[in-house]
């Protein structure tokens with residue numbers, strides 16, 4: 001993962017630091033910055049989130065050239081030696097890198113034999129050590145030929161008046177303004193400074209100064225530059241009085257639904273939906289990672305209710321290894337909040353090669369996945385800052401519901417209006433009581449049947465990623481085929497039951513847990529009598545709504561449960577350990 005930024009102009013420290021804040025979603029293990037002025041470097045490095053580096057930085061109003069980096073560790077521990085920027089052996093050249101160099105071990109061995117010394121363990125430092133005394137475009141070409149893998153690179157030297165760059169399979173954009181130029185992993189870094197930017201393609205490289213940009217393609221030919229207008233805002237989303245972004249974002253779900261209703265009645269979006277409908281397909285694949293994969297499962301559930309064709313949902317990182325029957329008759333739908341997830345992008349390229357029609361559902365219209373798709377359906381969730389995805393999951397499911405209805409020729413606006421009125425965020429005090437109870441356990445299981453099992457999967461992911469409590473989700477009928485061996489009085493089991501027809505079976509499975517000492521907690525929209533109630537330590541009642549929206553109604557409260565439990569355990573729910581918001585390595 002990692003985020004990189006480079007800048008030429010006045011106030012480099014301020015602009016680079018602000019860029020780091022905007023890129024922090026890509027990793028927050030450490031951050032670093034190098035500024036070149038008067039043929040010398042000043043470098044700042046710090047472990048932890050980007051706020052930690054702020055106190056070290058001496059902010060100056062003068063002109064300067066700088067690069068900065070926020071890290072999500074892949075190779076090497078989280079320490080200062082592994083923190084970017086990395087330097088050439090003589091210290092004259094500094095570099096920041098996002099991506100993974102696949103042949104770094106081989107290159108490192110060769111460099112060590114030549115007498116080069118390494119300070120840390122990263123693959124990125126190997127690129128820096130491939131540079132010698134000088135830095136010009138030929139050095140970029142030479143180094144580019146040696147490295148294999150994914151990279152977005154920004155490189156400066158003590159004496160040059162420009163920033164060099166190279167890109168392959170990691171996103172990189174250049175913003176061009178009056179007397180300034182910025183290169184970054186995400187164009188949100190340009191907002192407020194310039195409206196014009198260039199999206200770099202794979203294998204492109206070059207240099208830019210304040211006055212000139214030169215980009216070369218893979219055949220070393222100069223590329224003509226066609227800047228695009230920034231058509232989005234970087235809305236600095238503050239917490240609006242909430243303690244964390246995550247809880248604010250859960251509560252934004254109603255607003256997100258309003259946005260989607262408004263946008264999905266416009267001509268522009270309807271044209272996109274019509275185009276999808278016009279494709280000839282006899283199979284649908286829904287593909288994503290983590291929470292986006294779970295949204296795909298919900299989409300599959302919706303579509304299987306309506307269509308008599310094969311509909312599959314797949315984990316993106318597995319797509320290439322499953323011999324899936326993908327061809328021109330396959331509609332491949334890629335779901336990704338960030339639009340940059342490497343596994344999803346790589347699965348997309350694979351499906352494209354196989355001839356599939358490519359649709360994306362993203363929250364970032366400028367992202368790599370959106371750009372590589374034939375048609376992108378935006379989810380209009382607004383920036384999601386907390387690492388754990390909440391409102392984006394909600395929005396992805398809604399867009400999949402709309403797509404299903406549109407393909408089937410059904411009205412989606414009226415049901416969504418009704419749902420908007422019925423959204424139920426539950427009672428904080430009730431959820432807080434339960435979270436206090438759960439926070440003392442080190443294992444929590446979730447069970448459900450049918451669509452409730454999908455909610456169990458998503459609730460379990462949310463809980464484990466921010467509370468660090470071990471958690472698994474099982475279809476309730478599957479328990480007795482092995483997992484029940486783990487049940488004892490130290491395992492609370494959360495039962496999700498919103499489907500009337502499946503309730504009695506789920507209830508029986510719950511009693512099997514109870515008989516073995518497990519503690520039962522019920523999330524349900526069904527009316528249950530007192531005799532049943534007695535079996536559960538806690539019951540959270542969910543307001544009923546149209547059955548298609550029940551998984552969304554129930555997830556809102558389960559997201560809140562994860563949030564409050566993380567808080568009770570003293571964790572920062574917005575920035576869980578070891579994770580990053582955008583996963584740009586396979």
Ligand code: F6R
Nearest residue numbers: 290291292336337338341388389
């Ligand atoms: C979990 C979570 C992750 C993401 C996954 C895919 O809360 O956020 O599981 O859903 O990394 O990310 P996107 O949707 O950006 O492709």
